[in-house]
Amino acid sequence: MAGLEPEERTDKHRWKLGGIVGWRPSRRMQTAEETQKSQQAAAMRGLLHYAKPYKRQFAGVLGCTVIAISADLLQPFIVKIAIDDHLMKGGAEFxxxxLLGGLYLLLSLLALLFSYFQNQLIQRAGQGIVKKLREDLFRHLSRLSPSFYDRMSSGGLVTHISGDTETVSQFFTQVCLSLVRDGMTLAFILFLMFQLDPVLAGYSLLLLPAIALIAALFRSYMRQTYQLSRTRLSRLIAFTAENLSxxxxxxAFRQEREQEKLFEDRNSSYYEANLREIRTNVLFNRSFDLLGNLSVAFVTWLGGRAVYGDGLEFGVLYAFITYIRQFFQPINSITQQWNTLQAASVSMERIWKLFQTKSELNETDSQSIGSSGDPRLAAGAVRFDNVRFGYSPDEPVLHGINLHIEPGRRIGIVGTTGAGKSSLISLLCRFYEAQQGTVSIDGVDVREIPLKQLNRAVGLVQQEPYLFSGSIIDNVRLFDPSISEEQVLQACSFVGADTMIQRLPYGYATMLSEKGSGLSAGERQLISFARIVVFRPSILILDEATANLDSSTEKMVQHALDAVSEGRTTIVIAHRISTVMDADTILVLRSGRIAESGTHGELMRRGGYYARLYAHSQGQADEHSAG
Ligand SMILES: Nc1ncnc2c1ncn2[C@@H]1O[C@H](COP(=O)(O)OP(=O)(O)OP(=O)(O)O)[C@@H](O)[C@H]1O
Ligand SMILES: [Mg+2]
Structure with missing residues (x-):
């Protein structure tokens, strides 16, 4: 079947994003940088739009964070009270x-509990957002026209759906969380320190810019090493994937050695990048620890002198030292988020560009007609009026095609490789749209037929039929539950696929994987014929469909097809002229033009291009039978 739809179109989701985000390029010519900025801003706004339904969760996260941090940071304060107000005063009051010990325990339990809630909430929101994003992205991609897939590699798209959405999820679960949690922690620590002793707090504050500067410098270096190892890893993965497939x-070409050599190169360069990354990481963490210890020493020295001078209570010094220790972790974590933030903004921008890509096929509203089929397309008359088409407009493939096929006729199309036979069919199935002229079915322009209806009306069998991951039954009925298993079984035995399917380990329930691996090309073909029998389209197109079958199977299938095509418009494309010889009309396509047309007899009498093709094929047949 042509251009399958995995699910019902839900147009209400479709351009919602574009509408809300409303990104419009300004009239003034923008510099590249400005364009990028506004793209980023649009992407960010889009992301926030996704976050909107989770407002309450985010508010909850904020609340939990406040409680968890307060509970955490009040603990040294409790110890300070115990030291200064009780231990240092002497006396044996237990x-x-x-009580203070109990309070301490309570605070740590509170901190534990609320960090757990906070984590749960943010994960739920983050994962929910990304789940929706992936859904929308997949839905969007399944609506894009074939010309988009001519340009994009599927590997890149896989990265968008898996990797980029994952990075976006990290934006919520790591960046946002860290900004809130660590930002608050820092502010809270500073507040407590000033409460305890403003002078000592002032001195400690002197350290802050130095710590931040060192952290930022190190981070930027670490970012480079990180990116280097990521790039090398993805090169390694891409190379491996290419080789495996x-x-x-x-x-066959005895390239194992060469490929091994190339693999080794990539492998060792990744190894080196990885080692460098790990070295930098260790170096950074140790230096940061050292810095922390220096700060503690500094405060101990300053504070110790103050304690001796009786200007400072011992408990306050204890609390101070604890806070200074806790000071480093949030700074470290915030600077770390910079990486994730950048990666997320790049990912979001890439995803956004995909959302901005519109299908080149304008879809008419499919809600207005029932899903069973368009009654207007029952007969199956096909018309091409002065159709011009090229995959890129400046390289025409079809030049002014005029073609009228009456309902129920059997048409054969022959022509050399690259003549434009499959392209002609692509226009009828509306994989692409003609640049000029009209293609119509039963008087309705194909551009006005909802794709779903068109797919029902035009049944296409190609040389390499696509099978979905799913059971054989689902592959035949295309996941349409309104078609019973009985119908599927009947269709399969009708095309002679029955014996082949019975031999499979689980019969009709055998699960096929993508590309139908496990089945031969001919067996896949038989399954796609059964589809045709089940769906009974008013127009049947066979593009080199029987080329993979052995001659006895082909005879059987031919028989079934004759029965199916009875009363249906049938277009058969074949390299073997014998396949199309008995057609009502044979079209001879040559360099994108219809060179000749007529019955086999008429064309032979004419003694033109067709007659030459025929003679040529006969010659080959003779050679084969002689050899
Ligand atoms: N997706 C595509 N993008 C760009 N050019 C294409 C694409 N598909 C086909 N072409 C070009 O269009 C021309 C016609 O191709 P088409 O597939 O229609 O030929 P064909 O008659 O079906 O050939 P064959 O007998 O080999 O199947 C060729 O020159 C081909 O290179
Ligand atoms: Mg072709």
């Missing part, structure tokens, strides 16, 4: 100490 070619 009750207040016990083309392993039969590699082996």
């Amino acid at each position: 009750r207040p100490l016990l 083309g392993m039969n070619i590699v082996q």
Whole structure:
């Protein structure tokens, strides 16, 4: 079937994003940088739009964070009270100490509990956002026209759906969380320190810019090493994937050694980048620890002198030292988020560009007609009026095609490789749209037929039929539950696929993987014929469909097809002229033009291009039978 739709169109989701984000390029010519900025801003706004439904969760995160941090940071304060108000005063009163101990325990439990809630909430929101994003992205991609897929590599798209959305999720679960949690922690520590002793707090504050500067410098260096190792890893993965999928070619051409060598190069460069990254990481963490210890020493020295001079209570010094220690962790963590933030903004921008790509096929509203099929397209008359088409407009492939096919006729199309046969069919299935002229079915312009209806009306069998991951039954009925298993079984035995399917380990329930691996090309073909029998389209197109079948299977399928095509418009494209000889009309396509047309007899009498093709094919057939 042509251009399958995995699910019902839900147009209400479709351009919602574009509408809300409303990104418009300004009239003034923008510099590249400005364009990028506004793209980024649009992407950010889009992201916030996704976050909107989770407002309450985010508010909850904020609340939990405040409680968790307060509970955490009040602990040294409790110890300070215990030291200054009880231990240092002497006296053997245990009750207040016990009380303080209990309070300490309570605070740590509170901190634990609320960090757990905070984590749960933010994960739920972040994962929810990304789940929706992935859904929308996949839905959007499944609506884009084939010309988009001519330009994009599927590997890149896989990265968008898996990797980029994952990075975006990290934006919420790491960046946002860190900004809130660590920002608050810093502010809270500073507040407590000033509460305890403004002078000592002032001195400690002197350290802050130095710590931040060193952290930022190190981070930027670490970012480079990180990116280097990521790039090398993705190169390694891409190379491995390419090799695995083309392993039969590699082996057939005895390229194993060369490929191994190339693999080793990539592997060792990744190894080196990784080692460098780890070295930098260790160096940074240790230096940061050292810096922390220096600060503690500094405060101990300053504070110790003050304690001796009786200007400072011992408990206050204890609390101070604890806070200074806790000071480093949030700074470290915030500077770390810079990486994730940048990665997320790049990812979001890439995803955004995809959302901005519109299908080149304008979709008419499919809600107005029932899903069973368009009654207007029952007969199956096909018309091409002065159709011009090229995959890129400046390289025309079809030049002014005029073609009228009456309902129920059997048409054969022949022509050399690259003549434009499949392109002609692509226009009828509306994989692409003609640049000029109209293609219509039963008098309705194909551009006005909802794709779903068109797919029902035009059944296409190609040389390499696409099978979905799913059972054989689902592959035949295309996941349409309104078609019973009975119908599927009947269709399969009708095209002679029955015996082949019975032999499979689980019969009709056998799960096929992508590309139908496990089945031969001919077996896949049989399944796609069964589809046609089940869906009974008013127009049947066979593009080199029987080329993969052995001659006895082909005879059987031909028989079934004759029965199916009875009363249906049938277009058969074939290299073997014998396949189309008995067609009502044979079209001879030559360099994107219809060179000749007529019945086999008429064309032979004419003694033109067709007659030459025929003679040529006969010659080949003779050679084969002689050899
Ligand atoms: N997706 C595409 N993007 C760009 N050019 C294309 C694309 N598909 C086909 N072409 C070009 O269009 C021309 C016609 O191709 P088409 O597939 O229609 O030929 P064909 O008659 O079906 O050939 P064959 O008998 O080999 O199947 C060729 O020159 C081909 O290179
Ligand atoms: Mg072709």
